Amino acid sequence: MPDIPFPPVILGNEPGSFPHSVLAERHPAIVRQVREAFPYDPGRHRALDALLDNCIKGVIEPLPADAHDLGRWEGWGMREYTGSSWFDVPWLWSESYFYRQLLDTVGYFGPGPWQGIDPFRPFKLAELDAPETDEELTALDTLAGRPADEQARALLHGSLWGNRADLGFRLSTEHPGSPAAAQGLVADDSEDLWPLLSGAGTLCLIADNAGRELIPDLLLIAHLLEHGCVERAVLHIKPYPYYVSDATTADVVDALRRLAAAPGAAAAYGQLLWSAMADGRLTVRAHPFSCAPLPYARMPADLREEFAAAALTVVKGDLNYRRLVGDLLWPPTTPFTEAAAYFPGPVAALRTLKSDVVTGLDAGTEAALVAAEDQRWRTGGTHALIQVCA
Numbered sequence: 001m002p003d004i005p006f007p008p009v010i011l012g013n014e015p016g017s018f019p020h021s022v023l024a025e026r027h028p029a030i031v032r033q034v035r036e037a038f039p040y041d042p043g044r045h046r047a048l049d050a051l052l053d054n055c056i057k058g059v060i061e062p063l064p065a066d067a068h069d070l071g072r073w074e075g076w077g078m079r080e081y082t083g084s085s086w087f088d089v090p091w092l093w094s095e096s097y098f099y100r101q102l103l104d105t106v107g108y109f110g111p112g113p114w115q116g117i118d119p120f121r122p123f124k125l126a127e128l129d130a131p132e133t134d135e136e137l138t139a140l141d142t143l144a145g146r147p148a149d150e151q152a153r154a155l156l157h158g159s160l161w162g163n164r165a166d167l168g169f170r171l172s173t174e175h176p177g178s179p180a181a182a183q184g185l186v187a188d189d190s191e192d193l194w195p196l197l198s199g200a201g202t203l204c205l206i207a208d209n210a211g212r213e214l215i216p217d218l219l220l221i222a223h224l225l226e227h228g229c230v231e232r233a234v235l236h237i238k239p240y241p242y243y244v245s246d247a248t249t250a251d252v253v254d255a256l257r258r259l260a261a262a263p264g265a266a267a268a269y270g271q272l273l274w275s276a277m278a279d280g281r282l283t284v285r286a287h288p289f290s291c292a293p294l295p296y297a298r299m300p301a302d303l304r305e306e307f308a309a310a311a312l313t314v315v316k317g318d319l320n321y322r323r324l325v326g327d328l329l330w331p332p333t334t335p336f337t338e339a340a341a342y343f344p345g346p347v348a349a350l351r352t353l354k355s356d357v358v359t360g361l362d363a364g365t366e367a368a369l370v371a372a373e374d375q376r377w378r379t380g381g382t383h384a385l386i387q388v389c390a
């Protein structure tokens, strides 16, 4: 971690705070939605009701003794937090463990008939099938006639703002849909990003959400491969469903099929990506650490080596940003290059702001945001950043 004083770790135990609302309201809403979305049997209904009760009023319970990943979770702090309230442990840990427990509850890890059934798939598919996705794919036809650098910029911004499409928000807000508030970049290191994105070598992209975020991520990768900006791309996705909409291998396949089946330029992108996977220029990686409740500063040696060898690692989304700089209450003017200094290779964050963590703002920007919105700019998903540490 960076060699600067450590700010407080974010917990979920302050009523009225954003993290508290996620644990007290969003998680129960997610359990209810999943319960409704599948014809689960009475046993699973009882287990889901028990999880609902437990995550509001109970304490953290260990994974079953025969869980395939028991040792991993013990290494990630499970014993230390067992018996604590969900609200009193690091928020990042609590959230991650909630998703692990939810999957256990619905039988995802099996054995049994529900093994491997993604409890969030209906929501992901609805998004993939939405008319907005068609509109976004049709827009590619117009883009196709533009100069390559213009296309690249448009695709980068598509990937960045695609991060606003977060099903976790929509499953738990009373008034779903796009936030109406003003949009804008609070930090923009794009000029430092372009040379890194066009210097050939390997691009690692740590993906975030499926559907309307993953599609633009894939389009950006396709463009960079096609124009020789990168030789190879590695797409890091989640080994199991996580934070509702996070992309898994199945979601990559769905996205590629969606592209390939679309009319016009979208299909060409789909074919390019399909063959890039077949010839090894595009690899999908589902490392267990991608679902770890820990910051990237604690990444294992194999990931460290991989990111050290990459020309650039692009870290997408809010959760990955929290893990990149640490889920800590940094003073917002802390340089991003200090918070991410430990990263083993050049790294860029593309993120819309959906939690309290932020670094790399200049004092004037922070003051203007606070004057306009108090602290709501941190969590509303209406602002975004592009940051680079090389």
Ligand SMILES: O=P(O)(O)OC[C@H]1O[C@](O)(CO)[C@@H](O)[C@@H]1O
Pocket: 022, 026, 095, 163, 166, 168, 208, 209, 243, 316, 317, 318, 319, 320, 322, 352, 354, 355
């Ligand atoms: O999809 P993203 O951009 O990672 O956002 C997920 C976000 O959901 C929350 O965990 C709240 O549930 C955010 O604070 C979090 O980081």
